[in-house]
Each structure stands twice: as C-alpha cells, then as structure tokens.
Amino acid sequence: MRIGIDFGTSYTAAAAYVDGVVRHISFRGYSQFRTAVFMPEKPVDTTLFDDTAYDQTVASNQASASIAHSKAMEKYEEAASKIRVYYRTLARDGDLTEEAAREQISLALSALKKPVSPSPEAIRKATLAAAKRDWVQQQLDQGRTSSVSIDDSAVFGEEAIEEFFSYEAGRLIQSPKSMLGFKLGAPQREAVLQIVSNVLRHIRRAASDQLGVEVTEAIIGRPVLFRSSMGPEGSDQAVRLLEEAAARAGFKFVDFLHEPAAAAITYHAQSRDANRTLVVDVGGGTTDITIGLVGGQAEIPNLEKTWGLAKGGTDVDLGLSLRTVMPLFGKDQCNLLAPVYVNAAMVSDLNRQRDFRVTRLVGVPAPFQKRLLTLQRNGVTVRLNRDVEMLKVALSTDAEAGISLDYIESGLQANATKSDLERGYESFLRSFDELLSCVSQETAHSKPTVVFLTGGMSRAPYIEETVNRHFPTGQLVRGDASLGVVSGLAIHAARSL
Known part of the structure; x- marks a missing residue:
C-alpha cells in the first residue's frame, strides 16, 4: 500500500486512494494533526490520570x-x-x-485594550493541565515511570504541547519541516532526524492500523522551495533528510511531489471541464503556485510552470507576536535588543532558539526578567507560538481577541485588534504580492480562467483579496484548506504503483 503524506510546517495529514475514493487517515478523530512532537525523558502512563476528580x-x-x-x-x-x-x-x-x-x-x-475573557473551555484546559503536571511529577517522584521506549512514548499534535507542561524534562519541537533546509551541525542533524522519523513512524503506524495492511511506501509532498539558509542546496538537503527519516520510520520506498501539483491533481479529479487553472497553495511555511490545464477527461493535469516562496503563515505569526506579545516580555522597554525577541518567536529555527535560551538577562527589570526566564524553558516558546497562531485565526474574523498567558504569569494576557494583525502580516503580504505580480506578468499571454485556492492560510480574507486583485477575471474556487494537497498526493500515490 502506498499512501500520500502532506508533511506540513504547521499541520500534517495522510491519505490513501482506495477503490476510487480518498480515505483520510484519522489521528485521534481528526484528519490532520499539528506538526509537533514531545518526547519525555521518563514516560509516565498518563491514561491513569482522572480529570473528573478536578x-x-x-x-x-x-x-x-x-x-x-x-x-x-x-x-x-x-x-x-x-x-x-x-x-x-x-x-x-x-x-x-x-x-x-x-x-x-x-x-x-x-x-485602550478591551479585556477579553478566556472561554470556559480554555480555563478548563488550563486547570487540568496544571493538575496533570502536579500528578505527573508525583508519579515521577514515586518512580512510577513506564517501561516503553522513548519512541513509543512520543506524543504528537496539540497533545504534545499540553503534555510538555506535565513533565520536567523532555524535548518539544514544532514545525520540524522548517528546520530541514538550514545548516545543521551533527548533533542538530541527528535531533531533527529523530523528530521527523518519529512523526513519519506515527503516520505509518496509524495508516497501517486503519487500512488493515502494512504501509511501507509513500509519496511525500514538498514545497517548490524549502525554507532555507543555504539557497537551492537547502532544498536538496531537506529532501535527503526526509528520505533518511522515512527509512528510519520503516518506509521502504518514498518519492516526492510538489505540493501545488498535488493540489492540482485534487482539483483535476473534481472538475469535469478542462480549464487553464492557477493553483495557489498558501501554507504555514511556504507558498507555492502552479499553472496548467486542469480538469476534463485527461488522466492527469497538464502543468506548465511552478513558482515558490519560502514564506507562509508562520511569518504572519512572527509579525503578530513581535507586535502584540513580545512587548509583554520587555520588547522596546528594556536593554535587550530586538533580535532577542525575534529569536524567541522563531520556534522553527533551532539556532535562534538556542541563542534565545542562553541569552543573559542581567539588568532586565521586573516583571520582564521573570517572564523571560520562564520563556527560556525548553518548549515554552512553542506553546506561546501556538497561542499566537490562535490569536491570528481569531483576528481574521473578529475585531479584537485575546489569549491567556497564565503559564508565564498568573493573570497575564495578550490582547490584540485587527489593526495589529494588519501590521503583523504586512511583510508577508508584501512578498506574496510581489510573487503574484511576477506570476501575473509571466502568464499575461494566457490568463487563467480558474484560480484554485488551497492551504491553511487560504482561509485568511486578506489572502483571497490579494489573489483577486491580481487575477480579477479568474473564477475563484476554494479548495479544502487543510486537505487539498494530501488528497492529490494519495491519488498520485495509487496511480504511481
């Protein structure tokens, strides 16, 4: 059995094409999971924790x-x-x-920031997280650790971020895909391989269980350009690392397909009529575009050209974090330079995260020093980044929103308005606008009649507005923002056997 895997910067999904139907692999009841993994040093059987007692x-x-x-x-x-x-x-x-x-x-x-009340569910989660942390520490103190291996005890998705706060020690990593194209020393390379192989093993096991066969082959989606500090060499390195991690995870065969091409396959399978189609895939870490004849009776779409931008939703998260959250940690209010806060906010850059954790905080005034010391704990920046993403999503529809930072300091809250979001995304949108301008010029001789929009960031209204401005005559088709790529990967996987 050969499956498709959309190993994303923010979220990951997998699917198989069986008897003409795409079957999405379920992860705890969901068709995707946050690309985050937590590996505790001393696993505890947390299924014994009784949350009803609280x-x-x-x-x-x-x-x-x-x-x-x-x-x-x-x-x-x-x-x-x-x-x-x-x-x-x-x-x-x-x-x-x-x-x-x-x-x-x-x-x-x-x-004048309007107070935003945390939801009852958010309070419930925070309360149970604190109780679970105390319970786990009690189990560790009493030596009640599990006998499973570290690989088997790895936790994924949203649970990984929550589970981190239940342990004193362990490794929590989010968006490992964004690390693949950067220069890595030997220890960092091994750490990234271990993390990615854990994620791929998690997918392979879930797919094998649900499909009833041993899954050992996959088509993995890849961006046109990986985020990288090394130019084109970074993308080559990323593919090699993915191949090695897949082998460690038990895959005997893997191949790769550009993510916008996979999205085009998804739309091709849905469209009766052939149209000159522009596929725009705006994800968490990268933005990819392809154009060609999609739909109709042909077996596969006829794609002509692709474009890539190594930026995406995480860049909006960075801008919003620096504007609305990092001032709570002293940005522009103490002797620390701006790069310190950029390092803290960029959770996908291991080098920047390491630099932030060893930053000396001598002379930083209260209350910022204590908050920063908490933020320097391994994994706390990942949880903060997750909450900033939630703030971004809320502001896409609401005029104002807030997030609780009780895990930093009791009662601490970050509030933001839509204008904060606008200033947070202006840098990314400028790059996105330039990319679309380039595509528009190169396709001026034959404009697309359809624009297929997919990817997690495609839900943002400012993305659609920008696309419409450059391609006003193209019929806008909104694909499944979360599963548009993985469905095409699954179809391609089945047909490539």
Whole structure:
C-alpha cells in the first residue's frame, strides 16, 4: 500500500486512494494533526490520570475568571467614558471640531485594550493541565515511570504541547519541516532526524492500523522551495533528510511531489471541464503556485510552470507576536535588543532558539526578567507560538481577541485588534504580492480562467483579496484548506504503483 503524506510546517495529514475514493487517515478523530512532537525523558502512563476528580476546581476557576473579567470591564468602561467626555467637552467648548473629536475618541479607544475573557473551555484546559503536571511529577517522584521506549512514548499534535507542561524534562519541537533546509551541525542533524522519523513512524503506524495492511511506501509532498539558509542546496538537503527519516520510520520506498501539483491533481479529479487553472497553495511555511490545464477527461493535469516562496503563515505569526506579545516580555522597554525577541518567536529555527535560551538577562527589570526566564524553558516558546497562531485565526474574523498567558504569569494576557494583525502580516503580504505580480506578468499571454485556492492560510480574507486583485477575471474556487494537497498526493500515490 502506498499512501500520500502532506508533511506540513504547521499541520500534517495522510491519505490513501482506495477503490476510487480518498480515505483520510484519522489521528485521534481528526484528519490532520499539528506538526509537533514531545518526547519525555521518563514516560509516565498518563491514561491513569482522572480529570473528573478536578471538576470542582474547574468550576471554581471559571467563576473566578468571570468575576475578574467583570471587574476589568468596569475599569475599561470607566476609562472609555472619561475619554469620550474629555473630547466631547473640547468639541463643545470649541477647541475641537465635532469630526476631530470623533477621530480622537476613535484613536484613544483603539489604544485602550478591551479585556477579553478566556472561554470556559480554555480555563478548563488550563486547570487540568496544571493538575496533570502536579500528578505527573508525583508519579515521577514515586518512580512510577513506564517501561516503553522513548519512541513509543512520543506524543504528537496539540497533545504534545499540553503534555510538555506535565513533565520536567523532555524535548518539544514544532514545525520540524522548517528546520530541514538550514545548516545543521551533527548533533542538530541527528535531533531533527529523530523528530521527523518519529512523526513519519506515527503516520505509518496509524495508516497501517486503519487500512488493515502494512504501509511501507509513500509519496511525500514538498514545497517548490524549502525554507532555507543555504539557497537551492537547502532544498536538496531537506529532501535527503526526509528520505533518511522515512527509512528510519520503516518506509521502504518514498518519492516526492510538489505540493501545488498535488493540489492540482485534487482539483483535476473534481472538475469535469478542462480549464487553464492557477493553483495557489498558501501554507504555514511556504507558498507555492502552479499553472496548467486542469480538469476534463485527461488522466492527469497538464502543468506548465511552478513558482515558490519560502514564506507562509508562520511569518504572519512572527509579525503578530513581535507586535502584540513580545512587548509583554520587555520588547522596546528594556536593554535587550530586538533580535532577542525575534529569536524567541522563531520556534522553527533551532539556532535562534538556542541563542534565545542562553541569552543573559542581567539588568532586565521586573516583571520582564521573570517572564523571560520562564520563556527560556525548553518548549515554552512553542506553546506561546501556538497561542499566537490562535490569536491570528481569531483576528481574521473578529475585531479584537485575546489569549491567556497564565503559564508565564498568573493573570497575564495578550490582547490584540485587527489593526495589529494588519501590521503583523504586512511583510508577508508584501512578498506574496510581489510573487503574484511576477506570476501575473509571466502568464499575461494566457490568463487563467480558474484560480484554485488551497492551504491553511487560504482561509485568511486578506489572502483571497490579494489573489483577486491580481487575477480579477479568474473564477475563484476554494479548495479544502487543510486537505487539498494530501488528497492529490494519495491519488498520485495509487496511480504511481
């Protein structure tokens, strides 16, 4: 059996094409999982943890959070009222025009962060995470560790991030795909191989169990350009590392297919009519585009050219983090230089993460020093990055949003507005705009009649707006943002046997 694997920067999925139907592999009930892995040094059988024993504590914390939010809202409304009264008084006395007063009120209110209450589910998760951490430490102190190997005890997805906080020691890594194209020393290379092979082994075992056959072959999606510090050589290295990791994971055969080509196969299988189609795949770490004749009676799409950009949703996360979260750790308010905060926010760069963890914090004032010391613990930056991503997603639809940073400091919260998101994504959008401009010029002689949009970041309204601006005459077709690539990989895998 040969399967397709979309090994993504942010999320990973797998599927098989069986009897003319794409069967997505399920991971804890979901068709994809966050590309994160946690490997504890001393595994504990966490299935013995009884979360129902903490129902009363959860209810108490939810009630306390509701009271705290009500008090914060009272202070916010009081401050907002004073702002309105002040500028309206100036307008009434003739010191400002009515229009100028309204503008000043709007500016002042936008600078006044409105308290955002964490959801009851978020409070429940945080409460149980703290309780589980205490329970695991108790098991470790009493020597009740599991006898399974480290590989078998690896935890993946969202659970990996939560599980990290239950242990004192272990390795938590997110987005290992983004590390493959960077210069790696021998220890780092081995660490990356171990992480990636664990992820691929996890996929292979899940696929074998669900398909009822031993899965040992795969087609793995790859971007046109990997994120890299070494130019084209970085992409070559990334492929070699994936091949080696797959072999360690038990795969006897692997091959690779460009991710936009896989997305084109997905749309080809769905489209009765052949159209000149532009496929735009905007993922977490990379952005890929291809063009060609897609759909109709031909067995496969006829693709002509591909373009790649080694940037994606994680770059938006970085911009948003630097603007709205890192000031809570002293950015622009203490003696640490800006690169320190960039290092902290770039969880996919092992070298930057190492540099951040060894940064000396002498002379950093309170409360920033204590917060930074917590952030320097292995894995904490990964959880912070996950929460920034959640903030980004919320701001794509809401005018304002907030995330709780209780694991850094009790009561600490990061709030942001849509304008913060706009400033956070402006650097990525500039690069994306330049890429689309290049594609538009190179396809000017024969414009696409269809634009197929896929990838996790394709959900963001500003992505669709930018695509429409460059290709206004193309019919926009929204593919499955999460599974558009893996479905095509599965079809290609079956047909390449």
